[in-house]
Amino acid sequence: MQPEAGRRPLSGAALREANLQFYEILWSGARLVPPERFNSWRLVRDLAARHVRRLEVAPGLRPRLPIPGTSFVDLSLAPLRPLRAAGGLVIRGLVTDLPLATAAFDLVCALDIVEHVDDDIAAFSELSRVSAPGATLLLSVPLHPEAWTAFDDMVGHHRRYEPAQLLARLAEAGFQLRRSAIFGMQPRNQRLVDFGMRYLERHRSRAMWWYNRVFMPLGLRFARPLQVVEGLVGLAGVDTVLLVCEKRTTAL
Structure with a gap:
């Protein structure tokens, strides 16, 4: 589960600090995007209607669960105030050490986060x-x-x-797909990724502005509908997968 041969990803405190710096800058110049704008909303809306006790981990300013009444945990400080103002219950924390009670939630959302931490076993254990x-x-x-690119380095994977x-x-964490x-x-365009990396390194604040104000809105507007299937979708050539899992009611 490591990057391609020859790459040495950051770990430990260095990894945490790199992620914190990147996302504090990103979120400090961003606006809160309501979950209704994402292609995951139809799936989430139906689940949220059945589950009042909800938690989303590391949402930044792109939460997917309904904000009012949902608990949000994020290491970055920048998203916490807007989420609270919109009706969320916010607390600062890490996915590897959630400051929350055991068995407290019926719907837990952790999108694009476990790949950022050194100890993913602890992350899965805490989500469970x-x-x-x-x-x-x-x-x-x-x-x-083998699909590792400069984009993974850029976003702190x-x-x-x-x-x-x-x-x-x-x-191992007690979940069934x-x-x-x-x-x-x-x-998908590697040239675009490489250009983004160079621009980010030289003009970080400006690059974040373009992402938040131009590329993110365009991505939302032209996102394809989410096609959810039973079981595991075919993963050949797939960059990112969304899994809907159920916590087992009894131990194996």
Whole structure:
């Protein structure tokens, strides 16, 4: 579950600090995007209607769950005030050490986060701990270590997952896969990724402005409808997958 041979991803405190710096800058210049604007909304809306006790981990200013009444945990300070103002219940924390009670939630959302942490076993363990028996987990991760690009470095990834290893992590944490979908907004054009990297390195604040004010709105507008299937979607050539899982009610 590591980057391609020859790359040495950051780890430990260095990884955490790099992610914190990147996303504090990103969110400090961003506006809160309501979850209704994402192609995940139809799926989320139906789940949220059945689950009052809801948690989203590391949403930034792009939450997917309904904001009023939902608990949000994020390491970055910048998103917490806007989420609170919109009716969310916010607290600062890490996915590897959630400051929340055990079995407190029936719907847990952790999109694009476990690939950012050094200790993903602890992350999956914490997501399981705060999930009540029978709870639904929405999880998204990037796939295929051989597909590692400069984009992964840019956004602070520590790993990409092999599908079998990802399913093993979920099973070890007590989750069963129910449904899945192709997910994510990473550019497919490698030249565009390389240009973005160079621009980000030289003009970070300006690059963040363009992302927040231009590329993100365009991505939302032209995003394809989310096609959710039973079981595991075909993953050949898929960059990011969204999994809908259920917390087992009894131990294996």
